[in-house]
Amino acid sequence: MSAAVQRVTDDAASVPPAQIAVRNVAKRYDGTPILERVNLDVTSGSFCTIVGASGCGKSTFLRMLLSQETPSSGAILLDGKPLPAEPTTERGIVFQRYSVFPHLSVEDNLTLADEFAGSRLTGRLFGTARKIARESQTELLETIGLAAARKRYPDQLSGGMQQRLAIAQALVMKPKILLMDEPFGALDPGIRADMQELLIRIWKETKMTIFMVTHDIHEAFRLGTRMLVFDKVRHDPEHPEAYGATITYDLPLDHKRGEPPPKASELFPVPSGPPK
């Protein structure tokens, strides 16, 4: 295990100027450590997939990148400056659920950001301005295959359609960084594959940095340019809660395309029984 930690530090020293720099970050809830000694440098345009056993703090890490939570100690730098203390438009987010607004139709979900920008007072556009805002989303609607469903409400869409809408909504602000927390976790395998292709296409077009938490190691391997594995380095059998998790493996994946993915059990402890 110590070799893996060593490796993380080596990588951190050798990469070009980082867009996101995580410096010795730890996170504790009521004194219980969740994450400790997390160090990471990520260059712009990377596609980082994050895997690990459940409860290992990968979602917590993502929420810290989003500023939904703050590190208990250490620092996260964005382009060399401390991360803003609250969510901003430069970091988009796709959650597993509740990502789209149920009271807005598909097209209104997409124009909402323009409406926020267009009217400080009401956050609402009317007449011609609204028409223009809606038309500007047509291309995006077609990319995600929801042009025919533009007048429907999210609850009238399938799970896959809702997640496509969620991704499109996050793209409207053209964020530099897209954060995704198990975005396809609730989807059927077939739809999942389609969504993965859509995501790769969008990533290649926009060249943004993506952090994606997943519990599916095949997905992590297939999509990412870099796979981060979160796990506990230190274990106290008497007090399983005594230590937090950190990044134990940091695998560059570019040159590995075509090779079979490593088994999850080789990277972190996997509970016996059928995988989720």
Next chain:
Amino acid sequence: MRIINRRPSRPTALLLALVPFVATVILYAVASHYRRLDNPSDKLLPSLSRMGDAFGRLAFEPDRRSGDYLLWTDTSDSLIRLGSGVGISVLIALVFGVGIGFIPHIRAALAPYVASISLIPPITILPILFITFGLGEAAKIALIVVGTAPVMTRSTAQAVMEIPTEMIIKAQTLGASVWQMLTRVVLPQILPKLVTAIRLGLVPAWIFLISAEAIASTSGLGYRIFLVRRYLAMDIILPYVAWITLLAYVIDRLLYWFSRRAFRWAYLKGETL
């Protein structure tokens, strides 16, 4: 098939819904009939036709003393009080409920206070209201507000807090200011729940309205009932109770219908009452 899996057709459902109403009327008619066999001028269970006559007189004949059509002046006076009281409560619930639910500092400052206020039995405040506002309309409306606003405020705050954090975070990543989140995310999402809170709040609102009218008033549905009580005029009281119930029912249905039409997105899943 198990009974939980058997669903009535629409006509059957309608018929089933009518059964308890019709049974009540028949039961009353029979009981009234036997009482009047003993004593034809029985006041306790007047015949349906006598109640109809009495109700018709109040509805369609001008009062000999004032020249008013009493049923309609009573109804409009009561509804104005009810509407004003509940309207003010809704405004209070929106301003404070949304503030408490959405902004942590306001929540810290006001949530315990509102929780305490909502536990005061409103009717104990009535004497205070009569002393401060006099015996006019203000005291009656104030009683309805005192009785309904705290609970409505709490349920509005709860509705705001039940909005998934994910959506509020998402709105921030889309560049929304606090005010924009209020107008485009929070308010639209709680409005259907606010209508539900109004519908539930109307039940105590009616109680406080009738109580206030019974104690100090010169008009209104509650005033009339408690006035004619002195003459054991069950032929007026019973139809008035039925009339009040009908009004309450129609208002409830109208609100529900409005909510379903205005907030269609909130009714896409499952059955609602």
